Amino acid sequence: MYTIAKYIIYSFLRKLMDASLSFSYRNIIVTGYDKVKNRKPSLFVSNHQNTFMDGLVLIKVAKDIQPNILVRADIFKSKWAAIALDVIRLIPIYRKKDNMGSVTQNNEIFKKCIHLFEKGESLLIFPEGNHAIKRYLRPMQKGPARIAFQAEEENNFQLGLNVIPYGVHYESHPERWHDLHLHFGDAFQVQEYKNEFDENPSKAQKQFTDRISKEISTEMLDIKWHSEYEFMEQVRTLLKPYALKWIHNRKSIVHAENELINKITSNLQEDEEKTRLLKGKLQSYFEEVKKSKLSKDYTARKQCVVSFILKAMGVLIGSPFWLAAKVINFIPEYIIEKKVIAGVKDITWHISLRSGISLFIYPLYYFLIFIILGISFDWVIAGIVVFTFPLISVVMYETQYHFKKLKNAFILFKNPKIVNQEKELVTEFKTLAVK
Structure with a gap:
């Protein structure tokens, strides 16, 4: 009875959420989902910049599945919160810094995730382990690899677990009525690493983690020059209107921006003097922009x-x-x-x-x-x-x-x-x- 009630409530809330997100974003731009939507069971992995919204947008886009989402355990503090979050298919993951339960409880959580995979269901994990607003991919945690390999190992590598990396990009993280991008990469199966895992489990998990990091990075805006992040974010803002013109045959503006920014990064890192001069000019330019009270989505072109x-x-x-x-x-x-x-x-x-x-x-x-x-x-x-x-x-x-x-x-x-x-x-x- 509880399962039926849970399904009805979840379906109802999902309809409301779908409508709510339709009034939150001007456009939701998706690429690559059709090639992965029929892969089951599946482990979705993504960058994490915008708290709950990162999970909600997958629920909206992936209409043919009901993804379970691993989230930090400290939001499950009360009994009623735990019941409500269970209804909307959120699963707690325990972290030392949250002072909530014990990380040993994750063993039970992993078993629950494996059971979901065995039923052909989908799970979303954010491998970075926490959220941050800056537009780059942070180091990957070991959790996704541990769950993926444990699931296959307990099923003699016959589970057929698919890993689906994707990137999320927000034109504006906090505000309504801006564009939101979801770009899905190519799925792969954990079974591909069976031989490596049999020989050296730690090495196989590292290869797996490195792969999802690379795949997610390709599908998002990943500014890799962290020490000059603010500068490169200004470069991105300036050059956005030109990205698709200069970087041809890219499936979205995000892919074009990502390639453009990292290409410029590669060239500037080799020339400190050029970087210093451009930083000065760009700073002066954006000071003028701020003084003029232009909004962030302006395009500096002569007006017709x-x-x-x-x-x-x-x-x-x-x-x-x-x-x-x-x-x-x-x-x-x-x-x-x-x-x-x-x-x-x-x-x-x-x-x-x-x-x-x-x-x-x-x-x-x-x-x-x-x-x-x-x-x-x-x-x-x-x-x-x-x-x-x-x-x-x-x-x-x-x-x-x-x-x-x-x-x-x-x-x-x-x-x-x-x-x-x-x-x-x-x-x-x-x-x-x-x-």
Whole structure:
């Protein structure tokens, strides 16, 4: 009975979550999933930058499976939290630094994971072991290799466990209505390492771990020059509009950016003087950008008058819907932004909390408005009115998005110095990118 109830609740929550994420991201761009979606049992491995959201986006994208997700055990502190998290298929993993239980309890967790594989199910693990917002892959932990090889060993290497590496990339980690990218690499089977494991288990696990690290790195934006991370992140921001033009035959903007940045890194690491000069110019450029109050997603190009007028007309048309949505959604937005988000300093939690709370608060809020309108006026009219609320909200987000573009265009029109600086910098970086 519990299993049936769990399935019903999970399916219902998944529908709500799917809707919530649709209002969290402007576009969710996925490549490579079709070639891995029928692989079962499967161990998904990914980079980890954005707390719960990293797991939720796989649940949204992988509609034909119900992935179990290993998460840190300290969120299971209360009995009711443990029950609720079990319903949504989260499994605790114990870490020394959490002061929660004992790492020896992981032996039981590993057995549970192996049992799931034996039933043909899927599991998601974040091999980095924790989350961090910077756009690079951190060292891999041993957990995925231990679970994978233990599962195959207990099944005489006949389990057929598939390993599916993928990368996640956020245009903006904390904010709504930016693009989200999921890129899946080629799956491989743990059975491929049977001979190595028979000869030397530790060596086989290291080879396995090195492989998933390499595969994940290929599918994400992995800035490898860590000592110059801030500089290279600025380079990425500057060159994003050119990545697909300069790096041909790449399946996504993320793959193009990744190759472009690491190519420039390779060339600059050999020339300290060139790096110093470019850092100075780039710093001066971004100081001007900040002073001008351009938003992060600007494109520093000379503005076309016709394009500017069209942007302005679009924003003008969307403005009444923006105002209507702001009025309609004032109460839930106030609760989310002022009572919850404002008190959370770690910005990597912001989008997870926005989406998670929206999952419940908006359906309840809209249902309450439906009841009030139905009692006060007419149930059919109430249904039609409330049905338009999500559509109006989408128009609001789009209007805000294009208003930022319009504002950026206006700033650049008034300040052509930024465009000229950008042209000079792009020309210099292009020589490094096409070497």
